[in-house]
Amino acid sequence: MKIEEISNKLIEKGLRVTPQRMAILEAIIKLNNHPTAENIIEYIRKNHPHISLATVYKVLDALVENSLIKKVKTEKDIMRYDALMESHHHIYCSDSDRIEDYQDNELNELLKKYFDKKEIPNFKIEDLKLHIIGRFLKTGKK
Amino acid sequence: MKIEEISNKLIEKGLRVTPQRMAILEAIIKLNNHPTAENIIEYIRKNHPHISLATVYKVLDALVENSLIKKVKTEKDIMRYDALMESHHHIYCSDSDRIEDYQDNELNELLKKYFDKKEIPNFKIEDLKLHIIGRFLKTGKK
DNA sequence: TATTAAAGGAGAATTATTCTTATTTGAAAA
Protein backbone atom coordinates (compact mmCIF):
# COMPACT_ATOMS: atom_id res chain seq x y z
CA MET A 1 0.00 0.00 0.00
CA LYS A 2 1.64 3.20 -1.23
CA ILE A 3 1.48 6.41 0.74
CA GLU A 4 -0.62 8.01 -1.96
CA GLU A 5 -3.23 5.27 -1.79
CA ILE A 6 -3.68 6.05 1.89
CA SER A 7 -4.07 9.79 1.37
CA ASN A 8 -6.53 9.08 -1.43
CA LYS A 9 -8.71 7.13 0.97
CA LEU A 10 -8.90 10.21 3.19
CA ILE A 11 -9.51 12.58 0.27
CA GLU A 12 -12.28 10.39 -1.13
CA LYS A 13 -14.11 10.72 2.16
CA GLY A 14 -13.60 14.48 2.26
CA LEU A 15 -11.27 14.22 5.24
CA ARG A 16 -8.29 16.53 5.61
CA VAL A 17 -4.99 14.80 5.03
CA THR A 18 -2.86 15.20 8.15
CA PRO A 19 0.33 13.40 9.16
CA GLN A 20 -1.48 11.93 12.17
CA ARG A 21 -4.33 10.49 10.12
CA MET A 22 -1.92 9.12 7.55
CA ALA A 23 0.18 7.47 10.25
CA ILE A 24 -2.80 5.95 12.06
CA LEU A 25 -4.48 4.58 8.96
CA GLU A 26 -1.18 3.25 7.71
CA ALA A 27 -0.48 1.62 11.08
CA ILE A 28 -3.75 -0.30 11.07
CA ILE A 29 -3.16 -1.49 7.51
CA LYS A 30 0.46 -2.45 8.11
CA LEU A 31 -0.06 -4.06 11.52
CA ASN A 32 -2.85 -6.14 10.00
CA ASN A 33 -3.68 -7.78 13.33
CA HIS A 34 -6.78 -5.85 14.42
CA PRO A 35 -4.76 -3.61 16.71
CA THR A 36 -5.88 -1.72 19.79
CA ALA A 37 -5.39 2.02 20.19
CA GLU A 38 -2.35 1.24 22.28
CA ASN A 39 -0.86 -1.07 19.64
CA ILE A 40 -1.34 1.73 17.12
CA ILE A 41 0.30 4.37 19.32
CA GLU A 42 3.25 2.15 20.03
CA TYR A 43 3.76 1.53 16.30
CA ILE A 44 3.35 5.18 15.36
CA ARG A 45 5.60 6.61 18.09
CA LYS A 46 8.63 5.23 16.26
CA ASN A 47 8.15 7.92 13.62
CA HIS A 48 5.83 10.36 15.42
CA PRO A 49 7.12 10.46 19.00
CA HIS A 50 4.87 13.38 19.96
CA ILE A 51 1.48 12.15 18.80
CA SER A 52 -1.18 12.57 21.47
CA LEU A 53 -3.32 9.77 22.81
CA ALA A 54 -6.43 11.92 22.44
CA THR A 55 -5.60 12.47 18.78
CA VAL A 56 -5.34 8.76 18.16
CA TYR A 57 -8.78 8.18 19.65
CA LYS A 58 -10.27 11.11 17.76
CA VAL A 59 -8.78 9.97 14.46
CA LEU A 60 -9.98 6.41 15.03
CA ASP A 61 -13.51 7.72 15.60
CA ALA A 62 -13.32 9.81 12.45
CA LEU A 63 -12.08 6.85 10.40
CA VAL A 64 -14.89 4.64 11.74
CA GLU A 65 -17.47 7.39 11.07
CA ASN A 66 -16.25 7.61 7.49
CA SER A 67 -16.11 3.86 6.87
CA LEU A 68 -12.37 3.68 6.39
CA ILE A 69 -11.98 1.24 9.29
CA LYS A 70 -14.32 -0.87 11.40
CA LYS A 71 -14.54 -1.63 15.08
CA VAL A 72 -13.96 -5.29 15.88
CA LYS A 73 -16.28 -7.01 18.36
CA THR A 74 -14.46 -8.67 21.27
CA GLU A 75 -15.17 -9.97 24.74
CA LYS A 76 -12.64 -7.58 26.24
CA ASP A 77 -13.34 -4.00 27.19
CA ILE A 78 -10.70 -2.80 24.80
CA MET A 79 -11.51 -1.73 21.29
CA ARG A 80 -9.77 -3.17 18.24
CA TYR A 81 -9.82 -1.93 14.66
CA ASP A 82 -9.86 -3.51 11.23
CA ALA A 83 -8.89 -1.84 7.95
CA LEU A 84 -10.39 -4.56 5.74
CA MET A 85 -13.73 -3.08 4.70
CA GLU A 86 -15.05 -5.82 2.44
CA SER A 87 -17.52 -8.17 4.12
CA HIS A 88 -15.48 -10.95 5.67
CA HIS A 89 -15.32 -13.29 8.63
CA HIS A 90 -13.11 -13.54 11.69
CA ILE A 91 -11.21 -16.39 13.27
CA TYR A 92 -10.96 -15.92 17.05
CA CYS A 93 -8.33 -17.86 18.98
CA SER A 94 -9.84 -19.08 22.23
CA ASP A 95 -6.60 -19.04 24.19
CA SER A 96 -5.10 -15.78 23.03
CA ASP A 97 -6.22 -12.42 21.67
CA ARG A 98 -5.32 -13.37 18.12
CA ILE A 99 -7.97 -12.53 15.53
CA GLU A 100 -7.48 -13.39 11.86
CA ASP A 101 -9.48 -12.37 8.84
CA TYR A 102 -11.22 -15.15 6.94
CA GLN A 103 -12.35 -14.43 3.40
CA ASP A 104 -14.31 -17.17 1.67
CA ASN A 105 -16.63 -16.41 -1.21
CA GLU A 106 -18.03 -19.92 -1.29
CA LEU A 107 -19.16 -19.44 2.32
CA ASN A 108 -20.58 -16.00 1.51
CA GLU A 109 -22.62 -17.51 -1.30
CA LEU A 110 -23.82 -20.36 0.89
CA LEU A 111 -24.99 -17.96 3.60
CA LYS A 112 -26.56 -15.54 1.16
CA LYS A 113 -28.49 -18.33 -0.52
CA TYR A 114 -29.59 -19.73 2.85
CA PHE A 115 -31.02 -16.43 4.07
CA ASP A 116 -32.59 -15.60 0.72
CA LYS A 117 -34.65 -18.73 1.24
CA LYS A 118 -35.10 -18.57 5.00
CA GLU A 119 -36.01 -15.05 5.98
CA ILE A 120 -35.95 -13.69 9.53
CA PRO A 121 -39.36 -12.14 10.23
CA ASN A 122 -39.37 -8.35 10.40
CA PHE A 123 -35.64 -8.13 9.89
CA LYS A 124 -33.58 -6.79 7.02
CA ILE A 125 -30.13 -8.38 6.90
CA GLU A 126 -27.28 -6.01 6.08
CA ASP A 127 -24.25 -8.17 6.79
CA LEU A 128 -23.44 -11.72 7.84
CA LYS A 129 -20.23 -12.24 9.76
CA LEU A 130 -19.18 -15.63 10.99
CA HIS A 131 -17.11 -15.84 14.14
CA ILE A 132 -15.00 -18.96 13.91
CA ILE A 133 -13.81 -19.74 17.43
CA GLY A 134 -11.14 -22.31 18.17
CA ARG A 135 -7.45 -23.00 18.51
CA PHE A 136 -4.49 -22.58 16.21
CA LEU A 137 -2.42 -25.76 16.13
CA LYS A 138 1.28 -25.44 16.92
CA THR A 139 3.28 -25.43 13.71
CA GLY A 140 6.56 -23.78 14.59
CA LYS A 141 5.54 -20.57 12.86
CA LYS A 142 3.38 -17.87 14.47
CA MET B 1 -37.50 -21.03 35.45
CA LYS B 2 -38.12 -22.01 39.03
CA ILE B 3 -35.95 -20.76 41.87
CA GLU B 4 -34.74 -24.27 42.52
CA GLU B 5 -33.54 -24.71 38.95
CA ILE B 6 -31.36 -21.66 39.40
CA SER B 7 -29.82 -22.85 42.67
CA ASN B 8 -29.24 -26.25 41.07
CA LYS B 9 -27.19 -24.62 38.35
CA LEU B 10 -24.92 -23.15 41.04
CA ILE B 11 -24.74 -26.39 43.02
CA GLU B 12 -23.88 -28.42 39.90
CA LYS B 13 -20.87 -26.20 39.40
CA GLY B 14 -19.82 -26.47 43.03
CA LEU B 15 -20.58 -22.82 43.68
CA ARG B 16 -22.00 -21.67 47.00
CA VAL B 17 -25.60 -20.62 46.78
CA THR B 18 -25.90 -17.02 47.94
CA PRO B 19 -28.80 -14.60 47.56
CA GLN B 20 -26.62 -12.35 45.41
CA ARG B 21 -25.68 -15.12 42.99
CA MET B 22 -29.26 -16.29 42.78
CA ALA B 23 -30.49 -12.79 42.06
CA ILE B 24 -27.86 -12.08 39.43
CA LEU B 25 -28.30 -15.34 37.56
CA GLU B 26 -32.06 -14.99 37.72
CA ALA B 27 -31.83 -11.40 36.45
CA ILE B 28 -29.86 -12.41 33.36
CA ILE B 29 -32.30 -15.22 32.60
CA LYS B 30 -35.41 -13.11 33.18
CA LEU B 31 -34.16 -9.98 31.44
CA ASN B 32 -33.29 -12.12 28.42
CA ASN B 33 -31.84 -9.18 26.52
CA HIS B 34 -28.09 -9.69 26.98
CA PRO B 35 -27.93 -7.17 29.80
CA THR B 36 -24.98 -5.10 30.97
CA ALA B 37 -23.78 -5.14 34.59
CA GLU B 38 -25.72 -1.91 35.06
CA ASN B 39 -28.94 -3.37 33.64
CA ILE B 40 -28.55 -6.26 36.03
CA ILE B 41 -27.96 -4.05 39.08
CA GLU B 42 -30.95 -1.91 38.22
CA TYR B 43 -33.16 -4.99 37.97
CA ILE B 44 -31.83 -6.55 41.16
CA ARG B 45 -32.01 -3.42 43.30
CA LYS B 46 -35.80 -3.68 43.32
CA ASN B 47 -35.48 -6.65 45.67
CA HIS B 48 -31.88 -6.31 46.89
CA PRO B 49 -31.40 -2.59 47.42
CA HIS B 50 -28.03 -3.04 49.13
CA ILE B 51 -26.20 -5.24 46.65
CA SER B 52 -22.72 -3.93 45.87
CA LEU B 53 -21.48 -3.12 42.40
CA ALA B 54 -18.23 -4.99 43.10
CA THR B 55 -20.24 -8.07 44.03
CA VAL B 56 -22.12 -7.96 40.77
CA TYR B 57 -18.88 -7.88 38.79
CA LYS B 58 -17.32 -10.64 40.88
CA VAL B 59 -20.38 -12.85 40.57
CA LEU B 60 -20.51 -12.25 36.80
CA ASP B 61 -16.87 -13.32 36.54
CA ALA B 62 -17.55 -16.42 38.62
CA LEU B 63 -20.56 -17.34 36.47
CA VAL B 64 -18.53 -16.90 33.27
CA GLU B 65 -15.63 -18.93 34.74
CA ASN B 66 -18.06 -21.74 35.53
CA SER B 67 -19.85 -21.68 32.18
CA LEU B 68 -23.21 -20.62 33.56
CA ILE B 69 -23.24 -17.47 31.43
CA LYS B 70 -21.23 -16.14 28.49
CA LYS B 71 -19.80 -12.77 27.61
CA VAL B 72 -21.34 -11.26 24.50
CA LYS B 73 -19.05 -9.62 21.94
CA THR B 74 -19.98 -6.03 21.10
CA GLU B 75 -18.45 -2.95 19.54
CA LYS B 76 -18.99 -0.96 22.71
CA ASP B 77 -16.63 -0.93 25.65
CA ILE B 78 -19.33 -2.27 27.90
CA MET B 79 -19.72 -5.94 28.62
CA ARG B 80 -22.98 -7.82 28.10
CA TYR B 81 -23.96 -11.26 29.30
CA ASP B 82 -25.98 -14.17 27.91
CA ALA B 83 -27.52 -17.01 29.92
CA LEU B 84 -28.23 -19.19 26.87
CA MET B 85 -25.36 -21.66 26.87
CA GLU B 86 -26.23 -23.82 23.88
CA SER B 87 -24.36 -22.87 20.70
CA HIS B 88 -26.49 -20.25 18.97
CA HIS B 89 -26.29 -17.14 16.83
CA HIS B 90 -26.95 -13.46 17.45
CA ILE B 91 -28.95 -10.87 15.59
CA TYR B 92 -27.41 -7.39 16.04
CA CYS B 93 -29.52 -4.35 15.32
CA SER B 94 -27.39 -1.77 13.51
CA ASP B 95 -29.25 1.26 14.82
CA SER B 96 -29.70 0.28 18.44
CA ASP B 97 -28.05 -1.88 21.08
CA ARG B 98 -30.62 -4.62 20.67
CA ILE B 99 -29.21 -8.14 20.40
CA GLU B 100 -31.47 -11.16 19.88
CA ASP B 101 -30.68 -14.84 20.07
CA TYR B 102 -31.08 -16.81 16.86
CA GLN B 103 -31.35 -20.58 17.14
CA ASP B 104 -31.48 -22.51 13.89
CA ASN B 105 -30.45 -26.14 13.68
CA GLU B 106 -30.67 -26.23 9.92
CA LEU B 107 -28.08 -23.44 9.81
CA ASN B 108 -25.92 -25.23 12.39
CA GLU B 109 -25.97 -28.36 10.21
CA LEU B 110 -25.16 -26.38 7.09
CA LEU B 111 -22.17 -24.73 8.73
CA LYS B 112 -20.94 -27.91 10.36
CA LYS B 113 -21.10 -29.75 7.05
CA TYR B 114 -19.36 -26.90 5.25
CA PHE B 115 -16.42 -26.85 7.64
CA ASP B 116 -16.16 -30.64 7.80
CA LYS B 117 -15.46 -30.48 4.10
CA LYS B 118 -13.48 -27.23 3.98
CA GLU B 119 -10.96 -27.21 6.78
CA ILE B 120 -9.03 -24.17 7.94
CA PRO B 121 -5.32 -25.08 7.91
CA ASN B 122 -3.78 -25.50 11.38
CA PHE B 123 -6.98 -24.57 13.12
CA LYS B 124 -9.36 -26.61 15.25
CA ILE B 125 -12.87 -25.14 15.25
CA GLU B 126 -14.67 -25.16 18.61
CA ASP B 127 -17.69 -23.02 17.86
CA LEU B 128 -19.28 -21.22 14.94
CA LYS B 129 -21.34 -18.15 15.75
CA LEU B 130 -23.01 -16.13 13.06
CA HIS B 131 -23.50 -12.41 13.65
CA ILE B 132 -26.55 -11.36 11.69
CA ILE B 133 -26.37 -7.58 11.39
CA GLY B 134 -29.25 -5.48 10.13
CA ARG B 135 -32.42 -3.64 11.01
CA PHE B 136 -35.65 -4.66 12.65
CA LEU B 137 -38.62 -3.45 10.63
CA LYS B 138 -41.20 -1.33 12.41
CA THR B 139 -44.17 -3.47 13.36
CA GLY B 140 -45.86 -1.58 16.15
CA LYS B 141 -44.64 -4.03 18.79
CA LYS B 142 -41.48 -3.82 20.90
C1' DT C 1 0.06 34.75 1.39
C1' DA C 2 -3.87 35.26 4.27
C1' DT C 3 -7.80 33.22 6.22
C1' DT C 4 -10.36 30.15 8.98
C1' DA C 5 -12.70 26.01 10.02
C1' DA C 6 -10.92 21.83 11.22
C1' DA C 7 -7.51 19.12 13.58
C1' DG C 8 -4.07 18.29 17.14
C1' DG C 9 -1.90 18.45 21.92
C1' DA C 10 -2.00 18.15 26.87
C1' DG C 11 -4.02 17.01 30.65
C1' DA C 12 -8.34 16.70 33.31
C1' DA C 13 -12.59 14.14 33.58
C1' DT C 14 -15.45 10.24 32.97
C1' DT C 15 -16.92 5.48 32.84
C1' DA C 16 -16.61 0.65 33.28
C1' DT C 17 -14.26 -2.47 35.76
C1' DT C 18 -10.99 -4.33 39.26
C1' DC C 19 -8.79 -4.29 43.61
C1' DT C 20 -8.37 -3.99 48.74
C1' DT C 21 -9.67 -4.79 53.23
C1' DA C 22 -12.75 -5.57 56.79
C1' DT C 23 -17.02 -7.97 57.77
C1' DT C 24 -20.41 -11.47 57.04
C1' DT C 25 -22.12 -15.99 55.79
C1' DG C 26 -22.96 -20.72 53.58
C1' DA C 27 -22.31 -25.17 54.35
C1' DA C 28 -19.37 -28.88 56.18
C1' DA C 29 -18.00 -30.90 60.49
C1' DA C 30 -18.49 -31.62 65.27
Add this chain to the structure above:
DNA sequence: TTTTCAAATAAGAATAATTCTCCTTTAATA
Protein backbone atom coordinates in the same frame (compact mmCIF):
# COMPACT_ATOMS: atom_id res chain seq x y z
C1' DT D 1 -27.92 -27.49 66.54
C1' DT D 2 -23.75 -25.12 67.04
C1' DT D 3 -19.15 -24.29 65.61
C1' DT D 4 -15.87 -23.29 62.27
C1' DC D 5 -13.64 -21.06 58.57
C1' DA D 6 -12.86 -20.63 53.72
C1' DA D 7 -15.35 -18.20 50.65
C1' DA D 8 -18.34 -14.39 49.56
C1' DT D 9 -19.97 -9.63 50.19
C1' DA D 10 -19.86 -4.50 50.96
C1' DA D 11 -17.85 -0.17 50.45
C1' DG D 12 -14.96 2.60 48.64
C1' DA D 13 -10.39 3.38 46.55
C1' DA D 14 -7.74 2.39 42.46
C1' DT D 15 -7.07 1.47 37.66
C1' DA D 16 -7.49 1.46 32.65
C1' DA D 17 -9.56 2.74 28.52
C1' DT D 18 -11.72 6.34 26.53
C1' DT D 19 -13.72 11.02 26.12
C1' DC D 20 -13.80 15.84 26.95
C1' DT D 21 -12.11 20.65 27.31
C1' DC D 22 -9.77 24.30 25.86
C1' DC D 23 -6.10 26.32 23.77
C1' DT D 24 -2.75 26.14 19.80
C1' DT D 25 -1.58 24.77 15.25
C1' DT D 26 -2.42 23.67 10.50
C1' DA D 27 -4.49 22.09 5.89
C1' DA D 28 -6.81 23.67 2.26
C1' DT D 29 -9.16 27.34 0.00
C1' DA D 30 -9.41 32.05 -1.57
